[in-house]
Amino acid sequence: MQLCVIGAGYVGLVTAACFADMGNEVVCVETDPFRLTRLQAGEVPIHEPGLQALLTSHLASGHLRFTRQLAEGVERAAVVFIAVGTPSEEDGSADLSHVLAVAEQLGSTLRHACLVVNKSTVPVGTAERVQKVINQRLHSRQLALQVTVASNPEFLKEGSAIDDFMRPDRVLLGCADSASEELLRRLYAPFVRNNERVLCMDVRAAEFSKYAANAFLATKISFINEMAGLCGLLDVDIEQVRRGIGSDKRIGTHFIYAGCGYGGSCFPKDVKALIHSAEQQGFEPAILRAVEARNALQKTLLFEALREHFSGHLQGRVVALWGLAFKPGTDDLREAPSLVLLDALLAAGARVQGCDPVACDGVAARYAQALASGQLKLGESPYTAVEGADALVLVTEWKQFRQPDFRRVRGLMRMPALFDGRNIYDSLELSELGFLYRGIGRPVADHCKASAA
Ligand SMILES: NC(=O)c1ccc[n+]([C@@H]2O[C@H](COP(=O)([O-])OP(=O)(O)OC[C@H]3O[C@@H](n4cnc5c(N)ncnc54)[C@H](O)[C@@H]3O)[C@@H](O)[C@H]2O)c1
DSSP states (O other): EEEEEEOOHHHHHHHHHHHHTTOOOOEEEEOOHHHHHHHTTTOOSOOOHHHHHHHHHHHHHSEEEEESOOOHHHTTOOOEEEEEOOOOOOTBBBHHHHHHHHHHHHHHHOSOOOEEEEOOOOTTTHHHHHHHHHHHHHHHHTOOOOOOEHHHOOOOTTSSHHHHHHSOOOOOOOOOOHHHHHHHHHHGGGSSSSGGGGEEHHHHHHHHHHHHHHHHHHHHHHHHHHHHHHHHHHHHHHHHHHHHHHOOOOOOOTTOOOOOOOOOSSEEEEHHHHHHHHHHHTTTHHHHHHHHHHHHTTTTHHHHHHHHHTTOOOOOOOEEEEOOOSTTTTOTTTHHHHHHHHHHHHHHTOOEEEOOOOHHHHHHHOOOOOOHHSEEESSHHHHHHTTOSEEEEEOOOGGGGTOOOOOHHHHHHOEEEEEEEOOSSSSHHHHHOOEEEESSSSSOOHHHHHHOO
């Protein structure tokens, strides 16, 4: 099938590459000149495992190409996917300017009937708005084309996006008519050989489902974080509790890891947008507000623990940070807990030695001044990061940090204090090695209590 994907970000690029891999002819439209040039040169501008191989292969096969020109992208397309960003506005609502700009362009450009599919995460009613904008433009061009708008929210996860797209848990299709549904079913058939995973519903339900899914996952995280806070006070280990409750099928083992808060390009902005939608309807979203407040608090916990550890004097202290991306497997820094910690540490006069396998460039661009002054150092080696450190903080649980040589780490640090923002380490083992260990919602081991006293 001839396809056009508008926007070559985490979602658009993966969508375009995966559809190309199934034999479709895909043209991807991207307006960011830097991103476009790299893509046309065969270089993936983001970190996403497996994406480079697909891009290389399908640029060569001719199944995938990139352009800045929307007219060129849609020229022969039977289906046009919109996959542009929908960041938060000041008031928390979803900024639809990119989506609506694309709708205007489509209405001004299309010369043939096609299906427009919205993959961006958008509030209920957006497909209707996009349809209206396209129709108005077509009308002003005196064209009576059948252009239909459907919703197909995306559920891929950064870090495993190719796998998620190729083998989705489900594909949601929000269609206003059976012809659109049929076309999308055909397009997705190779990805869901078992058809039970295609869920068709009305357009508004599909739009809402995406927000409800992200809000539910964010709620699970904030719930376990709240339990962790209480565990910390009651001398209970949240890790044991996690195992105790996760084995209940009704609860499940996913998204119940206590930690230093969720970040990323989706949960924070989608919870905000849902709160805004509720407010617009005069509905009080009490749970969503609590989820957001708990997460904001959670992102401050590591700094508070460090401040307490150093009795409020962080000036000149050397703090090593392991993991800067908002989660393992990506270079995405949007809303990352590491940034909240970095801001606070730098403001308090600490010297920070950060380490991340792929996100250092993004951090360097944000903290150019601290980098230039030497207050911030960045690198890829976890061992270099801990040299001379007074404390080590695990922020993002990349595989590289799971089983380090802690004897070596201890030997390199000035003071062996470890703050585990994701509860991945064995507190007793570390205490035995002489570390002062602090997790999230975990009791202080006897050894630590003794050395802290
Ligand atoms: N990132 C994720 O994990 C994820 C997962 C599911 C859903 N989503 C949703 O998908 C949407 C896209 O997210 P993303 O993370 O890929 O965003 P992104 O910011 O990484 O990518 C968006 C891309 O669209 C381009 N763009 C903007 N306007 C354009 C235009 N008029 N024409 C062509 N290109 C244009 C931008 O330059 C950018 O490259 C959002 O609504 C997001 O909420 C994201």
